[in-house]
Amino acid sequence: MAYYKVEPPYQHGDQAKVGILLANLGTPDAPDAKALKRYLGQFLMDRRIVEIPRFIWCWILHCIILVIRPKKSAEKYAMVWTSEGSPLMVNAQKQKTLLSSFLSKRIASPYVVELGMSYGNPSMASAIERLKAQHCNKILVFPLYPQYASSSTAASLDAIWKVLLKTRNVPAIRTIRNYHDHPAYIQALASSVQEHWATNGKPSKLVMSFHGVPKFHLLKGDPYHCECMKTGRLLAEALNLSKQEYQIAFQSRFGKQEWLKPYLASTLEDLGKAKTERIDVICPGFSSDCLETLEEIAMEGKHIFQSHGGGEYHYIPCLNGREAWINAMCDIAMENLQGWVSSEWNAQEAEKQAKLTAQRAQALSEKA
Numbered sequence: 452m453a454y455y456k457v458e459p460p461y462q463h464g465d466q467a468k469v470g471i472l473l474a475n476l477g478t479p480d481a482p483d484a485k486a487l488k489r490y491l492g493q494f495l496m497d498r499r500i501v502e503i504p505r506f507i508w509c510w511i512l513h514c515i516i517l518v519i520r521p522k523k524s525a526e527k528y529a530m531v532w533t534s535e536g537s538p539l540m541v542n543a544q545k546q547k548t549l550l551s552s553f554l555s556k557r558i559a560s561p562y563v564v565e566l567g568m569s570y571g572n573p574s575m576a577s578a579i580e581r582l583k584a585q586h587c588n589k590i591l592v593f594p595l596y597p598q599y600a601s602s603s604t605a606a607s608l609d610a611i612w613k614v615l616l617k618t619r620n621v622p623a624i625r626t627i628r629n630y631h632d633h634p635a636y637i638q639a640l641a642s643s644v645q646e647h648w649a650t651n652g653k654p655s656k657l658v659m660s661f662h663g664v665p666k667f668h669l670l671k672g673d674p675y676h677c678e679c680m681k682t683g684r685l686l687a688e689a690l691n692l693s694k695q696e697y698q699i700a701f702q703s704r705f706g707k708q709e710w711l712k713p714y715l716a717s718t719l720e721d722l723g724k725a726k727t728e729r730i731d732v733i734c735p736g737f738s739s740d741c742l743e744t745l746e747e748i749a750m751e752g753k754h755i756f757q758s759h760g761g762g763e764y765h766y767i768p769c770l771n772g773r774e775a776w777i778n779a780m781c782d783i784a785m786e787n788l789q790g791w792v793s794s795e796w797n798a799q800e801a802e803k804q805a806k807l808t809a810q811r812a813q814a815l816s817e818k819a
């Protein structure tokens with residue numbers, strides 16, 4: 452078998468395009484143990500996720516974790532699964548479609564938006580294949596993670612490099628590292644909170660929950676913790692909140708190691724025990740709702756808070772397909788596409804392409 456992938460067919464004159472590759476984590480294909488085993492097996496074998504030496508980890512993963520976790524996780528996924536599929540996938544596909552349509556008001560030159568996942572489907576390989584088949588010789592990688600983390604952003608870049616290592620005709624690549632402090636992202640978050648408060652009134656406290664990572668990532672130089680803290684501070688400033696009115700916490704601990712603190716579960720317990728009348732919880736680090744927000748935050752978090760004496764609990768949904776967020780995505784993309792796209796209609800190029808299409812259609816009909 453050839454080492455390098457077969458290149459897509461190319462004819463002289465084919466119009467080169469710019470690709471925007473939305474990169475996300477991935478999700479199982481179905482809410483059942485079999486699909487979960489496949490997904491978790493790929494996810495948890497990534498060194499960006501688990502750094503334990505392979506000979507020990509392979510044993511733990513295959514003999515313990517992949518025996519117990521798939522069934523338990525599948526039950527949780529089943530609680531949030533929609534008729535269209537996994538919430539993460541449904542939301543990310545919607546973002547792709549919306550971004551593509553919103554960008555048409557800002558870009559006049561040819562572009563394509565695709566979605567690729569680090570684990571599961573649609574794979575990075577299939578996304579890059581689709582972009583190359585549409586003659587994208589320049590690709591902007593747009594990770595759907597506002598805060599840079601080795602375990603999310605860099606893991607998605609690894610998945611892309613792995614594909615490119617087996618590609619003969621490699622496109623130009625630009626990557627977006629982070630946008631945790633981008634004014635349009637902060638404003639999109641702030642407007643979603645304000646909208647919630649306009650209908651439901653203000654809570655005693657706004658809890659901002661970010662996905663956690665092991666503490667040693669921070670100690671070894673991963674900027675994720677600092678970027679989460681900055682997002683939290685900027686969101687509080689945009690909402691005019693005092694230090695007593697908000698709290699930052701980290702969720703989704705996995706394994707026995709120490710993770711970033713404060714843990715969300717203990718924060719909710721403490722707020723419950725303090726008889727807090729009402730808290731609102733938002734997850735600014737997730738651009739779309741997924742298992743970690745819909746089950747862990749909206750359901751499990753509510754149970755923890757209220758079973759410890761807390762009052763009302765509101766979960767504020769992720770940005771998903773909100774107009775302000777898609778516009779923010781456009782701003783972020785445009786800033787990173789400078790020199791690659793044009794906002795002016797190129798009549799000469801359009802005429803050339805129209806002629807070429809007509810010539811090819813005629814050649815085809817003559818052949819037939």
Ligand SMILES: C=CC1=C(C)c2cc3[nH]c(cc4nc(cc5[nH]c(cc1n2)c(C)c5CCC(=O)O)C(CCC(=O)O)=C4C)c(C)c3C=C
Nearest residue numbers: 477478479500524539600602603662664705736741742743
């Ligand atoms: C903000 C981005 C994320 C970071 C950083 C991150 C790090 C990280 N995650 C795990 C372990 C798991 N995460 C799981 C689900 C999951 N994680 C993120 C995002 C980040 N993870 C998302 C969006 C999701 C949801 C996916 C979905 O399908 O909805 C899971 C799987 C679910 C389960 O079985 O509980 C695991 C496991 C580690 C170990 C880690 C950092 C080292």
Ligand SMILES: [Fe+2]
Nearest residue numbers: 476662703743
């Ligand atoms: Fe995770």
Ligand SMILES: [Fe+2]
Nearest residue numbers: 703742743747
């Ligand atoms: Fe979780």
